Amino acid sequence: METKSDHCSFLQYFWHKKIFFVLDRYVRTEGAWLLNPMKQVYRANSDEECAEKCENEEKFACRAFLFTSKDQQCLTLSENTKTAMIFRRANAVLYEKRIYLLECKEGNGVDYRGTEAKTQKGVKCQKWADNTPHKPNYTPEKYPKAGLEENYCRNPDKDLKGPWCYTTDPDTRFDYCNIPECEVECMHCSGENYHGVVATTMSGLECQRWDSQEPHSHGYLPENFPEKDLKNNYCRNPDGEPRPWCFTTSPTKRWEYCDIPRCTTPPPPPVPGRQCLSGRGEDYRGTISVTESGNTCQEWSSQSPHRHARTPENYPCQGLDENYCRNPDGEKRPWCYTTNTTARWEYCNIPSCDSAKPEAPAVDVPEQAEVTEECYQGNGVTYRGTASFTRSGKKCQAWSSMSPHRHNKTAKNYPNAGLSQNYCRNPDADSRPWCYTTDPSVRWEYCDLKKCDDQGLQTVPQPPQTAEECIIENGVDYRGTVAKTARGRTCQEWSSQRPHSHDYFTPTTHPRAGLEKNYCRNPDGDVNGPWCYTTDPRKAWEYCDIPKCPPPQYECGKSKFRPKLCAQRIVAGCISHPHSWPWQISLRTSYGLHFCGGTLIDPQWVLTAAHCLEKSSRPAAYKVYLGLHREIATEPSVQIRDVEKLFKEPRRADIALLKLSRPAVINNHVIPVCLPKENSVLGGREECYVTGWGDTRGTPGEGYLKETGFPVIENKICNRPEFLNGRVKKHELCAGNIHGGTDTCQGDSGGPLVCLDQDKFVQHGVTSWGLGCAQPMKPGVYVRVSNYIPWIKSVMESN
Incomplete structure (x- = not known):
């Protein structure tokens, strides 16, 4: 029997479900405000309440509403961004009814609320409220719910042929309008705007949900592609494929196209194309047909010299005419296949629509x-x-x-x-x-x-801070100014031979030990801590009484010196701000030669690539340098550590852990990076950064830490035949600029690929391999760190 509480729960569920569907009818934009003279102002506790006000508005047809949570103010509006000016405003959220943004119809178009105002023959429509040249049977007064505003095409009588209007031609009372079919269960063009509910592939496999990472991890997360409508497990085309697709629920088939039929109605008429570059240039329709390096473009309909799938048949709405530069698949800017057999495709140099002169590139020194x-x-x-x-x-x-x-x-x-x-x-x-x-x-x-x-944070490095008067562990890194022993004797200067003659511990023999003046130091790593020769002829040396430092407090992934965030290249050069990547380490041979990178993830642990450790399995063969900007490592901030233990990932992934002989001193120049959450996956748009002292191939900046920023490339794209042809495994990720010129290279291996998450840098990749350095179509490959968080934690906890 139904109880009262059950009934209430059901009503509450029904109410929330109803509200959810109401908001689903709107497109949401934060920080926006519309200038709209016809509006109604209400108080509302939530955007759901405001949506109800818009749905029930009687003064006019409500096309949108504005809600400010701080003031609990709700404004219902008669216009939207298609007809009114949009402005910035903090704390405001604009909701626009989807139905008024669409310029297509579903079925017979009874709900069509677009702005088409001419017939299929191009004759201008008569206003529904006018009586000339034709006295109408259908008027806004008689049919207030039919959307009979202005002279827009409508279907108030549910005509099976779709929207129509009275015409301004006295000889023709009415005619039908040419309104394209919305892509519901059919697709126009390449299905970029398909919003149907097909959820099976062409071979009958069920689609995996877009917000799931099982059985296939991927970067097409709904929150990273909010405009692509990645709902449930419906087929979509978020990345410029010839037609909609999905990841499958079969572990043996990562993704597959869906069998979406083409619409029988013609596609919407193309928007007049630009003759200049705006944004990514997807609407460029000019006639430039030469790439930025001077190669002539191959015709899109041709398969010679390069075979490809970007054909006019596969991309029917992208203006793939002749050999003109275009951007059919969401690249950074217009491009083309070239007639040069050694250059498959290249970007084109399209003049910007902004007439301002481009800035001269800065010289990077x-x-x-x-x-x-x-x-x-x-x-x-x-x-x-x-x-x-x-x-x-x-x-x-x-x-x-x-x-x-x-x-x-x-x-x-x-x-x-x-x-x-x-x-x-x-x-x-x-x-x-x-x-x-x-x-x-x-x-x-x-x-x-x-x-x-x-x-x-300060960007320009500040003068060195006063050294702390305490020691970490045995005080090898102590650089304070205590100059008396525990028994009160004054220390002898390290460069002096009186009263005690000594040949070994001098500034010359130990240049990195900080043997300045007569300060207490520990040049020989004595387990009992800093000491000094004394000025008492009867006592050669004594220990100093220096207290232990408290454990260091730090935030991972937050540099004390703001990074440059240069989106250029490593192989073609962008020098980092000194010490702006304080987790970057230099992995060296026992005699100090740099050969690989790595990342400090804990004061005593470094993450690197397993292939960096192929030459020797002995920890003594390696040294770790921290706190350096120049490869020669002459800065006073440099710390050097021996490697106590090394651990390669047991299933032979290219990732390894190094345990340092003693923890690094955490300071402004040495800070660990943050690790990602277990199995977290990057979207296909993140701008991430790599750093290293690797091979610069003759470009400027050799010997300085260099950086570059470039996007992560979803494995689905990276494994295309023209890129890395299926070589990238599930536990790896791709990053780089597809057109080349930007990449890691020899000497960068083992180093970090980090991405900014809010205000902290998180390491998502370990530099692993690539086909050459900075080659077109060959982005770099990185081990996906999030897959190995359990292994990393278990090794650190048990050692």
């Missing part, structure tokens, strides 16, 4: 690498630093780009605002620097910057 401004004065209008992340960790959209957010804050409109690249700026004199974000659902946010008078 070590001295310049140390100077930048990373705090703002006043409201930050004059800020010209290189911060490019918001306070919630989102990457900034380039000011010259109109994707994913269109705007008017360009260098042309604001010539004095410093709107270069995607750096945080304040062109409109807001309260602090901000930027548009690369997240399609969040239009803009304030940046992660501090005022110059606040306490925070």
